[in-house]
Amino acid sequence: xxxxxxxxxxxxxxxxxxxxxxxxxxxxxxxxxxxxxxxxxxxxxxxxxxxxxxxxxxxxxxxxxxxxxxxxxxxxxxxxxxxxxxxxxxxxxxxxxxxxxxxxxxxxxxxxxxxxxxxxxxxxxxxxxxxxxxxxxxxxxxxxxxxxxxxxxxxxxxxxxxxxxxxxxxxxxxxxxxxxxxxxxxxxxxxxxxxxxxxxxxxxxxxxxxxxxxxxxxxxxxxxxxxxxxxxxxxxxxxxxxxxxxxxxxxxxxxxxxxxxxxxxxxxxxxxxxxxxxxxxxxxxxxxxxxxxxxxxxxxxxxxxxxxxxxxxxxxxxxxxxxxxxxxxxxxxxxxxxxxxxxxxxxxxxxxxxxxxxxxxxxxxxxxxxxxxxxxxxxxxxxxxxxxxxxxxxxxxxxxxxxxxxxxxxxxxxxxxxxxxxxxxxxxxxxxxxxxxxxxxxxxxxxxxxxxxxxxxxxxxxxxxxxxxxxxxxxxxxxxxxxxxxxxxxxxxxxxxxxxxxxxxxxxxxxxxxxxxxxxxxxxxxxxxxxxxxxxxxxxxxxxxxxxxxxxxxxxxxxxxxxxxxxxxxxxxxxxxxxxxxxxxxxxxxxxxxxxxxxxxxxxxxxxxxxxxxxxxxxxxxxxxxxxxxxxxxxxxxxxxxxxxxxxxxxxxxxxxxxxxxxxxxxxxxxxxxxxxxxxxxxxxxxxxxxxxxxxxxxxxxxxxxxxxxxxxxxxxxxxxxxxxxxxxxxxxxxxxxxxxxx
Numbered sequence: 001x002x003x004x005x006x007x008x009x010x011x012x013x014x015x016x017x018x019x020x021x022x023x024x025x026x027x028x029x030x031x032x033x034x035x036x037x038x039x040x041x042x043x044x045x046x047x048x049x050x051x052x053x054x055x056x057x058x059x060x061x062x063x064x065x066x067x068x069x070x071x072x073x074x075x076x077x078x079x080x081x082x083x084x085x086x087x088x089x090x091x092x093x094x095x096x097x098x099x100x101x102x103x104x105x106x107x108x109x110x111x112x113x114x115x116x117x118x119x120x121x122x123x124x125x126x127x128x129x130x131x132x133x134x135x136x137x138x139x140x141x142x143x144x145x146x147x148x149x150x151x152x153x154x155x156x157x158x159x160x161x162x163x164x165x166x167x168x169x170x171x172x173x174x175x176x177x178x179x180x181x182x183x184x185x186x187x188x189x190x191x192x193x194x195x196x197x198x199x200x201x202x203x204x205x206x207x208x209x210x211x212x213x214x215x216x217x218x219x220x221x222x223x224x225x226x227x228x229x230x231x232x233x234x235x236x237x238x239x240x241x242x243x244x245x246x247x248x249x250x251x252x253x254x255x256x257x258x259x260x261x262x263x264x265x266x267x268x269x270x271x272x273x274x275x276x277x278x279x280x281x282x283x284x285x286x287x288x289x290x291x292x293x294x295x296x297x298x299x300x301x302x303x304x305x306x307x308x309x310x311x312x313x314x315x316x317x318x319x320x321x322x323x324x325x326x327x328x329x330x331x332x333x334x335x336x337x338x339x340x341x342x343x344x345x346x347x348x349x350x351x352x353x354x355x356x357x358x359x360x361x362x363x364x365x366x367x368x369x370x371x372x373x374x375x376x377x378x379x380x381x382x383x384x385x386x387x388x389x390x391x392x393x394x395x396x397x398x399x400x401x402x403x404x405x406x407x408x409x410x411x412x413x414x415x416x417x418x419x420x421x422x423x424x425x426x427x428x429x430x431x432x433x434x435x436x437x438x439x440x441x442x443x444x445x446x447x448x449x450x451x452x453x454x455x456x457x458x459x460x461x462x463x464x465x466x467x468x469x470x471x472x473x474x475x476x477x478x479x480x481x482x483x484x485x486x487x488x489x490x491x492x493x494x495x496x497x498x499x500x501x502x503x504x505x506x507x508x509x510x511x512x513x514x515x516x517x518x519x520x521x522x523x524x525x526x527x528x529x530x531x532x533x534x535x536x537x538x539x540x541x542x543x544x545x546x547x548x549x550x551x552x553x554x555x556x557x558x559x560x561x562x563x564x565x566x567x568x569x570x571x572x573x574x575x576x577x578x579x580x581x582x583x584x585x586x587x588x589x590x591x592x593x594x595x596x597x598x599x600x601x602x603x604x605x606x607x608x609x610x611x612x613x614x615x616x617x618x619x620x621x622x623x624x625x626x627x628x629x630x631x632x633x634x635x636x637x638x639x640x641x642x643x644x645x646x647x648x649x650x651x652x653x654x655x656x657x658x659x660x661x662x663x664x665x666x667x668x669x670x671x672x673x674x675x676x677x678x679x680x681x682x683x684x685x686x687x688x689x690x691x692x693x694x695x696x697x698x699x700x701x702x703x704x705x706x707x708x709x710x711x712x713x714x715x716x717x718x719x720x721x722x723x724x725x726x727x728x729x730x731x732x733x734x735x736x737x738x739x740x741x742x743x
Contacts, residue, residue, distance in 0.1 A: 002033065002035035002036050003028070003037070004036075004038075005026070005038045023039055023042050025043040026038060026043070028044065028047070029046070029048045030048065031046045031051065031065075032044045032063070033063075034062045034065075035061075035062075039055075040057060042055045043055075043068070044065060046069075051067060051069040052068045052069035053065040053066065053069070116132040117133055119134055120133050120135070121151075123141070123149050125147075125148040133151055137165050137166050138162070138163075138164015138165060140154065140169075154171075156171075160173055421451060452480060519554055642662055644660070644663050644664045645660040646664045647664075647665050647666070648667075648668065649665065649666070649667050650667075650668045651668065651670050651671075654667065654670075654681060655680075655681040655682075655683060658682060658683070660684070660686070661686060661740060662739070662740045663738075664736060664737070665680070665682060665737045665738075666735070667734065667735040667736075667737070668734050668735075670731055671730050671732065672723070672725045672731040673725065674705070674725055674730060675724075675725060676730075677724050678722075678725075679720055679721070679722050679723070682737070684717065685717055687715070687716070687741055688716055689714055690714070690743075691714045691719070691743055693739055693740070695709055695721055695737065696709070696739075697709050697721070697735065697737050697738075698735070699725075699733060699735060700733030700736070701731060701732040702733070703727070703732045704729045705727045705731040705732070705733075706725065706727035707724070707731065708723065708724055709721060710723065719739075723735070
């Protein structure tokens with residue numbers, strides 16, 4: 001809170017009556033602000049910062065307190081006659097610091113100036129002004145007579161390289177003129193006084209200096225090396241024959257060894273040789289071993305990279321043995337043939353093993369697999385013997401050789417099975433001009449054709465000859481599935497002879513469905529009766545009677561001649577369709593509930609969301625809904641869709657013609673002022689002078705135009721709507737007049 005002490009009191013004293021007392025200082029725990037007011041020359045003591053302020057003036061309520069103690073202050077100028085000690089920072093925001101005599105000493109803090117470079121060196125120019133410069137990597141300060149020293153780069157002479165870095169300079173001498181060498185005997189070889197060093201060739205070494213500043217050391221022809229020879233990059237043979245001979249009688253007499261890392265390889269390469277021995281690895285007396293420690297299927301690769309190349313492996317009586325320790329051995333030829341033991345020598349060829357569960361697979365692709373023998377071919381198995389084909393016919397005896405084919409003729413009691421009951425499996429037994437007999441011997445046994453399992457089918461057929469079934473007793477056709485009797489070329493007759501025997505269809509005392517006729521094409525079903533009655537479901541048993549089908553586009557027609565068609569039910573009559581239901585009359589009125597029975601009539605009362613339409617908009621179609629004293633009720637859930645007729649007129653026209661009971665007239669361009677009136681005329685042939693009319697008005701636009709209906713005046717063929725703008729602003733939008741003529 002600001003302090004206000006604007007005057008001081010008076011005291012009595014001798015010899016004068018009233019004396020002005022000394023102005024007492026203001027002692028506070030803070031520094032004064034411009035809002036603190038007191039008598040001019042009042043001192044303010046800040047006990048917290050140990051500082052003193054003096055009030056010099058107060059103008060327009062703003063006090064000026066000048067620091068008079070050891071704290072900071074703002075001065076227009078400062079002259080120090082004695083020594084000045086600055087314990088903190090000295091910031092110079094403008095102007096210069098001039099030192100006429102004596103020294104400028106800083107005991108603590110820093111000198112800060114925006115004109116000085118960051119992390120630079122301070123120098124003074126000829127005028128004595130201080131400057132700073134940071135310099136770049138490797139620069140040094142170089143002086144100049146009569147000018148300020150500056151940072152400069154060092155310039156390298158011949159054979160000298162200067163490399164600048166942050167706070168460092170590296171100077172190095174290059175070339176033979178300034179080089180010193182260490183000899184093989186550990187002595188130092190230094191150049192002479194003029195920078196020369198002599199290179200003297202030995203027995204197998206010469207030196208040349210044909211190129212300026214270059215010393216070349218060459219090996220003479222056929223050098224001899226007493227110890228090992230190491231090359232940093234390559235060993236090249238540009239002419240002659242390269243012979244590497246090892247004369248040591250021990251293992252690894254010649255040893256090629258790569259030890260550079262996981263990507264190393266040893267490559268023996270003949271680039272231009274075209275002979276079969278362009279690379280020849282042979283041992284005169286010993287063997288040849290290739291060993292690889294790589295855990296991969298490609299541990300050892302022998303590849304003929306030319307598309308027409310081959311691999312030839314020859315062996316004597318010792319044979320060829322290829323053994324894999326529990327791994328597969330693959331022999332692949334692409335599109336070429338694979339031949340095993342096809343030479344003309346008589347020898348045994350064996351494939352596979354008879355040990356435990358060892359399997360042998362002989363396979364081919366889309367080509368044939370042929371087994372040919374000039375003698376017997378015997379296939380005998382202690383287990384199952386299978387002959388299968390996954391894509392073609394399995395044939396036995398399909399050549400034209402007239403040899404008997406025996407299947408299961410061995411004199412042993414066994415089950416002989418031909419065919420299976422899977423899917424569309426077909427069994428075809430054919431014979432030429434010879435007889436085809438099945439179980440026709442004199443042995444007393446049962447004969448069964450076909451299977452009652454699943455969907456197994458059996459067909460007994462003949463050509464153009466007759467097919468006769470003869471039974472000495474009852475002829476019984478019984479199936480757990482359908483029994484079908486068809487004729488593809490003639491009439492299918494049942495009881496068509498003249499024997500007066502009853503024909504029973506479905507008369508067995510079992511609950512079943514009896515179907516006559518089908519729904520295919522123009523198939524028709526005719527049920528004729530003589531003078532006897534023709535009845536459908538007329539028994540006294542309570543049952544459902546269905547006429548017609550709900551499948552596809554099947555139609556059902558119930559018709560009479562000129563007589564009446566009557567549907568009588570003791571209970572509910574339900575007409576239900578998955579498509580439209582149409583009830584029409586072409587010659588008389590169509591009535592629903594036309595009798596005098598007091599029963600409710602429901603139309604569309606089922607609890608489903610649907611559209612119920614009564615009447616149409618064609619020509620003079622009319623819909624008349626009449627009620628008695630029960631009234632007329634519309635329950636819509638709050639939604640009633642009434643589509644009115646519409647008309648739009650533009651100012652100055654204030655008349656619309658709508659000859660309907662419900663209409664909406666829109667008027668554009670009217671600017672009815674506040675408190676002004678507007679008359680709208682609706683021409684309507686349905687209106688009389690006594691008509692009841694409901695009218696509402698809407699005023700569009702952003703202005704406060706509160707247009708209301710004051711009066712509706714009907715007349716024969718029209719009515720007038722008087723409007724009043726009760727708002728504070730003129731109309732600036734459309735007027736919409738909605739009406740409904742009740743009578």
